[in-house]
Amino acid sequence: MRLTDRVVVVTGGAGGIGAALGRRFVAEGAAVVVLADLDADAAHAVAAAIGPAARGVGLDATDAAQVAALVTEVETRYGRIDLFCANAGVATGRGLDAEDADWERSWQVNVVAHVYAARAVLPGMLARGEGYLLHTCSAAGLLTAVGDAPYTATKHAAVGFAEWLAITYRDRGIRVSALCPQGVDTPMLADGLAEGHLGARVIAASGPVLTPDAVADATVTGLAEERFLILPHPEVADYARRRADDPDGWQAGLRRLMGRLRRDAQAGPQR
Template sequence: MRVRDKVVVVTGAASGIGRAMAVRFAEEGAAGILVADLDEAGAAAVAERIGDRAKAVRADVSVEDDVREIVDTAERSLGQIALFCSNAGIITGHGVEEASDEEWSRTLAVNTLAHVYAARAVLPAMVERGGGYLLNTCSAAGLVNCPGDAPYAVSKAAAISFAEWVAIHYRARGIGVSVLCPQGVRTGMMREDLKDENLTARAVISSGAVLEPEEVAGHVVEGLDAERFYILPHPEVAGFFQMKAGDPDRWLSGMSRFVESLAR
């Protein structure tokens, strides 16, 4: 999957990984880029930076009608969508006792259901054309959990499971699927966590390097070119995942000790 001369949609593209991907796709020669975000001014600024090939749209990806409007606008203004990057996400920093029902619902809607809405909106046309690609930003938390943030961990694991389901059922129909699973990335969400010095931020910092969004975008381009399902900007995540699968009880014990050490 190469984006040159293709139309790409990126959600959550006003900042962080989404912005970096949109800009990198433009550098790679994408024919058109739809920049979608709840932050309308931020999305417009990214589109302006890219130039005439880009169009900005305000959208709340937790609302299915908004996701369908993203798709309709992209196809009307830019052409047939070859790659849909469902990237928008939120974090709470709360555990099972602190997270409210509203936080659970909102996090699951943005981090999981948004991928479902995107697939519903683009798959029929992609299948009819005989090809298309979905890139879902799911986080390493979906593979190896997330200390301190229960809704985030659960929603990201569900997002990976959904992407697997789509890959299983649609690969033979010409649809490619990748999940982007970074660990620490220097985004707005990460900076807010660092400011609060909460458990999630301490766990991320202790687990590996904190990458710049532009580095992650580079890994995305390389991973799409290879059409790998798992795109892992932090290679150590693969090792963590293998340890988890190889001996779950030992891995859980180790994670418990890790969390206890961070809480001291």
């Protein structure tokens, strides 16, 4: 897909990867990019900074009625939605100590919101015989988010759902990509590091932390090539192969890394 003259919706569009996607899509010549976010004021501010081709709206991506209403409104105003980016996501930084509410919130935002988006936007796309779904799933959906059980489980589910959509609807003109970055310089990672979450420390120690704009660049390339897996960190493909070829060795390596980080944390800052 080329972005020129396209009508695009991005959830989680008020910051991080979502805002970067909005900026890049407009730069690529999109006709309009609707940035939808639970924080409506922030979405409006980001859209205003991007320019007249961007529009900010308030949206709870876990509310099926709100998602359906947004899709209807955009289709009525602009005639279609060419690309829907289900980008909103949450992390917990917790393991078995995660509360039921943490699991439910993770499930709703990281998985069910993707279901609601597809359910709302696919009828129009199928009627036209074309359309594109981009789901932000994270490298955790191919590997493991050490230290965050809800994030790991739900991101794996998100990749699985995206793959199901790709298999089911590709022959009817619907293309699907799963965006799976690893470390990205977003508030989610910064907050995790500030709170000492093991998973955030593993990410920071295991590879480059990209800017959201770099992720957006990789996304545009992946959309143009219509790849199912868009990997802004190319090394993730190698990690996934190593994990598949030797699950026990892969897990042993992560345990060693976890142990080292825990020892470093207990030792404290060195003088």
